[in-house]
Amino acid sequence: MKKFLALMLALVMVFALAACGEEPAPSDESDAPSGESPAGEPVADNGSITYWSMWNSNEAQAQVIQEAAEAFKAETGITVNIEWRGRDINTQITAALESETEIDLFDDDFQRVAEQYNDHLLDLTSLVETNGYAEKVQPLFLEIAKDYSEGALYTIPYQLYTSGIVYSADAFEAAGVDPASIDSWDGLIAACAALKEAGYVPFALDGGGSPRYMYSYFLARLIGQDAVKELSMNGGWAESEGAKQAAEYIIELRDNGYVLDPIGTYPEGEYTLGYDETAMIILPDYVISEVINGTGTEIEWGFIPVPDLGGPEDETYANVGAQGFGIPAYSEKSEEAFQFIEFLTTGEWDAKLAEVSLHSPCDVSNETTGLVAMIQESISELTGYYDYQCGSNENPDIRLNTEVQGLFEGQYATADEFLAACDSRY
Amino acid sequence: MKKSKSMIVCFMAAAVVTLLFMYVYPIIRTVIMSFFNVESVTASTSTWSWAGLDNYTKLFATSIFRTSMWNLLKIWLLGGLLTMAFALLFAVILTSGVRFKNFFRAAIYLPNVISAVAMAAMWRYYVFNARFGFLNSFLEFFGFDAVNWLDTTHIFGAMLVAYCFGSVGYFMLIFLSGIERIPSDIYEAAMIDGVGAFQKFRYITLPLLRGVFKTNLTFWTTSTLTFFVWTRMFSPTETENTTVVPVVYLYNVVFGSKGVTDVDAGRGAAIGVTLAIIMVIVYVVMNKAIKEDDLEF
Numbered sequence: 001m002k003k004f005l006a007l008m009l010a011l012v013m014v015f016a017l018a019a020c021g022e023e024p025a026p027s028d029e030s031d032a033p034s035g036e037s038p039a040g041e042p043v044a045d046n047g048s049i050t051y052w053s054m055w056n057s058n059e060a061q062a063q064v065i066q067e068a069a070e071a072f073k074a075e076t077g078i079t080v081n082i083e084w085r086g087r088d089i090n091t092q093i094t095a096a097l098e099s100e101t102e103i104d105l106f107d108d109d110f111q112r113v114a115e116q117y118n119d120h121l122l123d124l125t126s127l128v129e130t131n132g133y134a135e136k137v138q139p140l141f142l143e144i145a146k147d148y149s150e151g152a153l154y155t156i157p158y159q160l161y162t163s164g165i166v167y168s169a170d171a172f173e174a175a176g177v178d179p180a181s182i183d184s185w186d187g188l189i190a191a192c193a194a195l196k197e198a199g200y201v202p203f204a205l206d207g208g209g210s211p212r213y214m215y216s217y218f219l220a221r222l223i224g225q226d227a228v229k230e231l232s233m234n235g236g237w238a239e240s241e242g243a244k245q246a247a248e249y250i251i252e253l254r255d256n257g258y259v260l261d262p263i264g265t266y267p268e269g270e271y272t273l274g275y276d277e278t279a280m281i282i283l284p285d286y287v288i289s290e291v292i293n294g295t296g297t298e299i300e301w302g303f304i305p306v307p308d309l310g311g312p313e314d315e316t317y318a319n320v321g322a323q324g325f326g327i328p329a330y331s332e333k334s335e336e337a338f339q340f341i342e343f344l345t346t347g348e349w350d351a352k353l354a355e356v357s358l359h360s361p362c363d364v365s366n367e368t369t370g371l372v373a374m375i376q377e378s379i380s381e382l383t384g385y386y387d388y389q390c391g392s393n394e395n396p397d398i399r400l401n402t403e404v405q406g407l408f409e410g411q412y413a414t415a416d417e418f419l420a421a422c423d424s425r426y
Numbered sequence: 427m428k429k430s431k432s433m434i435v436c437f438m439a440a441a442v443v444t445l446l447f448m449y450v451y452p453i454i455r456t457v458i459m460s461f462f463n464v465e466s467v468t469a470s471t472s473t474w475s476w477a478g479l480d481n482y483t484k485l486f487a488t489s490i491f492r493t494s495m496w497n498l499l500k501i502w503l504l505g506g507l508l509t510m511a512f513a514l515l516f517a518v519i520l521t522s523g524v525r526f527k528n529f530f531r532a533a534i535y536l537p538n539v540i541s542a543v544a545m546a547a548m549w550r551y552y553v554f555n556a557r558f559g560f561l562n563s564f565l566e567f568f569g570f571d572a573v574n575w576l577d578t579t580h581i582f583g584a585m586l587v588a589y590c591f592g593s594v595g596y597f598m599l600i601f602l603s604g605i606e607r608i609p610s611d612i613y614e615a616a617m618i619d620g621v622g623a624f625q626k627f628r629y630i631t632l633p634l635l636r637g638v639f640k641t642n643l644t645f646w647t648t649s650t651l652t653f654f655v656w657t658r659m660f661s662p663t664e665t666e667n668t669t670v671v672p673v674v675y676l677y678n679v680v681f682g683s684k685g686v687t688d689v690d691a692g693r694g695a696a697i698g699v700t701l702a703i704i705m706v707i708v709y710v711v712m713n714k715a716i717k718e719d720d721l722e723f
Contacts, residue, residue: 091681095468115687207576208663209684262556262574266663388685396678396686397488402667406578425489425667 046077049333049340052093052106054323057084060356061159068349069340078336093117100330105337110141110324111388113155114148121154122327127338128153136346137362140382141322155324156338158345159353160360162379163217163284163319169300171200171279179304183315185249188307192258195279202258204278205408208266212404213389214282217319219246220390221309225317228391232398235426237419242311247415250407259408271295282306284321285375289358303374319386320379398425460695467680467691474692481696491697494670501586501671502650509590509597510642514635516594517601518627531602535595542592546659549588550576576660582668585660593649597642604638605631640716647708651701672697 051069055062062084069080085092089108096103097120107113113121128134133156134142141157148155165182172179175198177191192202205211220228223242237243253259260278263269270287272278274295281287288301305315325341327334343349346363354361354368360376361368368376387393392400403421412418459467460481462474485491516534520527537545553560554575562572575584608631616626654673661669665678678686680694 094466098466098468098470111685112682112687116682116689207581207661212664262577264557265550265555265576268551268555268557393685396683396688397490399490399665399667399670401664402578409574409577409579411578 044077045079047333047336048079048081049104049336050081050083050102051337051340052083052085052089052096052103054087054089054107055084056086061353064349064352064356065344068344068352071349072340072343075343076336076339078340080340094120097121097328100328103328104331104333105325105327105341107158107323107325110145110155110157110322111148113324113326114145117326118149118152118154120328120330122329122331122334123152123154124156124327124338125153127335128156131338131342133342133346136364138360138364138379140379140385141320141362144320144385145324155326156341156345157322157324158350158362159323159357160362160379161284161286161321162360162375162382163213163282164303164305164378165280165282166273166285166287167280167302167304168273168276168278169302171195171198171276171299172302174198175200175279179302182304183307185307185309189252189256189258192253192256196257200279201260201272201277202279203253203260204270204272204281205260205263206266206269207263207405208269209389209401210266210269210281210283211263211408212392212401215246215250215404215407216390216392217282217306217386218249218309219243219392220311220313220317220386221306222246222311224312225386225391229394232392232394235398235423237422238416240419243419243422244415247407247412247418251415254408254410261409263405263408267291267294273297274299284319285359286357288371292358301371303371303378305378313384313386316381316383317386318378318382319388319390320382321388400425456695456698459692460699462692463690464692464695465689467694469691477692481690481693482700485693485696485700490665490667490670491672491675493667494672494675497582497669498650498653498671500582501589501653502647505586505590505593505650506643506646508586509593509646510639512590512594513597513642514601516598517605518631520598520602521605522623531599534598537592538595540592542655543659545592546588546656549584549591550660553588554584578666578668581660581666585656585669588660589653589656593646597646600642600645601635601638604635608634636716640712643712643716644709647705651705672701 053062053065055065057066066082069082073079085106089106090112093106093108094117097117108117128142138157138160141160142153145155145157146153167179172191172195175191175194177194181187182191195202203214205214216228219231219242222245223240227240227242231237231240231243250259254261260269260272264272267290270281270283270291271294273281273287274291274297276297276299285303291297305318308314325345327337327341331337344353347366350361350363351366351368353359354366354372354376358372358375360372360379364380367373400422403418403425406412406421407418412421459474461477461479463477463480464474516530520531524530551559556562556572556574556576559575561575566572573580575581612630613626616630621629652673653671654677657669657671657674663684665674665683676694676697679690679697682689
């Protein structure tokens with residue numbers, strides 16, 4: 001009897017331990033009539049696919065994706081089981097792929113999908129060709145995805161964003177600034193002077209990386225991204241004329257009171273745009289959603305590229321990015337998974353995703369209006385791209401955020417002092 | 427009760443198996459991994475390649491790792507002094523017969539039951555905020571200039587103060603229990619001899635708290651070596667030299683960071699092993715420096 005009791009207790013403990021593991025919440029049950037097409041006709045059950053999503057279930061994008069999955073089921077009979085993994089998917093997906101967990105598609109930052117997980121992913125080139133997908137979507141992003149993976153295509157980008165000068169059209173109007181006049185350094189300085197005269201601090205900044213983003217952009221415009229990468233990897237900042245010139249640009253902005261002082265914390269610094277205190281910021285276009293969600297502002301937004309500063313790369317180069325879908329190489333339902341990706345990144349659902357996220361749609365035939373149209377047009381005019389931080393992230397072990405922010409804060413009186421501080425990190 | 431071997435085995439099995447698989451195995455695997463080139467934590471051992479001490483030599487040659495270790499030392503030393511001083515002060519005050527002892531004890535301990543994320547957000551947005559933070563409102567009320575507490579000059583100090591504030595209550599409770607263990611007749615005898623309050627503290631309380639100091643220092647070291655959340659909250663989007671600590675660097679190395687997709691679990695393991703060795707060294711040094719209580723009371 002005692003042995004039986006002990007065995008039972010041990011089993012209880014084992015089950016209790018097993019029960020500690022918590023599975024993420026599965027997607028909500030569809031409200032759409034199961035097994036019926038939009039026309040109300042019965043649709044065959046064509047199996048299911050499993051999608052690990054980088055979104056949280058309460059985000060606007062998740063709600064659109066959920067609705068799209070329901071529409072996809074009604075149209076094809078394929079059920080999409082969505083697991084909302086959130087942004088921490090990057091800490092989970094590698095282990096899941098290595099252990100061949102049942103996943104048919106997932107998403108994350110598209111550069112990470114293409115570069116970090118590609119050993120476990122299916123090359124989508126033939127699926128893209130078979131379905132004529134490349135003709136339907138922004139070509140630049142597919143090219144970038146291939147660049148990341150030496151010609152193979154491991155990710156399908158969506159939620160495309162670009163970067164540049166995001167501005168308050170209301171502030172520009174109040175100061176009488178024509179955005180088209182910001183086509184050179186002199187044009188930018190003249191606009192800053194007019195904005196300051198009208199009571200605005202021209203540039204918003206926050207401690208979340210926007211100072212380095214701005215400096216890196218100017219630097220890349222002066223010497224090109226490859227040269228920025230070289231500096232990032234090996235140092236030699238004090239010998240670089242371009243690095244000195246970019247630092248002097250910042251000092252000019254700082255000393256004339258054209259940048260937010262003190263620099264706000266993240267995201268409070270960028271919220272000053274929404275409070276109508278600052279007029280523009282150099283960041284990816286997702287800053288607009290952050291400011292709207294954080295402040296509830298109803299200002300009119302505008303977007304222009306960072307002007308050409310005379311270097312090898314002009315205003316048709318920008319730092320761009322996207323989320324990206326990947327399909328595990330071991331998935332037995334890769335075609336169904338690709339079918340869902342195409343369903344989501346073209347036509348109606350792509351337009352809806354663009355609408356809620358204020359990013360450019362992938363589908364070139366999707367027509368947009370207002371700010372999204374401005375961003376879409378800017379993307380379509382790009383001829384090249386910068387990586388995040390325009391190459392200054394190339395060396396992951398040397399981070400110059402503190403030095404660059406110090407330059408904006410006035411810790412360095414001259415460009416030479418700043419450049420010497422950068423070199424001291426090597 | 428008659429001992430039954432099978433009963434002992436059954437009851438211990440779950441704990442032993444859990445210990446072996448969830449603690450011993452990961453420790454051994456991490457130590458071995460630190461001597462190999464390994465891309466991801468869960469990569470099959472067939473993909474590992476021998477690296478010898480390369481992961482360690484590269485690590486110590488890396489600027490950001492050295493910066494992170496320097497920041498960690500400052501947190502341990504300066505934060506430790508601040509936290510232990512306040513914890514001891516509060517513990518002594520609360521055991522001196524002050525009224526509402528239970529209320530003050532609960533109030534000082536309260537930050538420990540609040541999530542570190544919530545605490546850090548509270549400090550960032552409501553205390554240190556340059557626009558509407560309490561600290562600048564206070565300074566301006568008395569005619570002083572506002573300070574940007576979260577700029578590159580002040581952010582480390584701001585983070586340290588916030589972290590220490592959240593830690594004082596925990597260490598105070600340990601000091602409190604240590605002081606309450608000291609028999610009251612020792613203090614009474616001292617009082618009869620005309621000993622003052624400071625002398626009682628200096629010559630009775632402090633010497634009899636040596637063991638408690640050792641415990642607190644061990645806990646403090648463990649806590650600072652795993653410092654992570656506060657850095658992530660004070661530098662939420664990018665790793666900054668001003669706030670980076672080894673565990674944050676480890677996280678970046680193992681999982682990548684914004685715009686950085688190169689990952690290196692072998693080097694991450696080397697960071698983990700280095701931190702564990704530091705912990706052992708600190709423990710050994712403390713055991714040598716702070717002798718076991720030679721007084722029985």
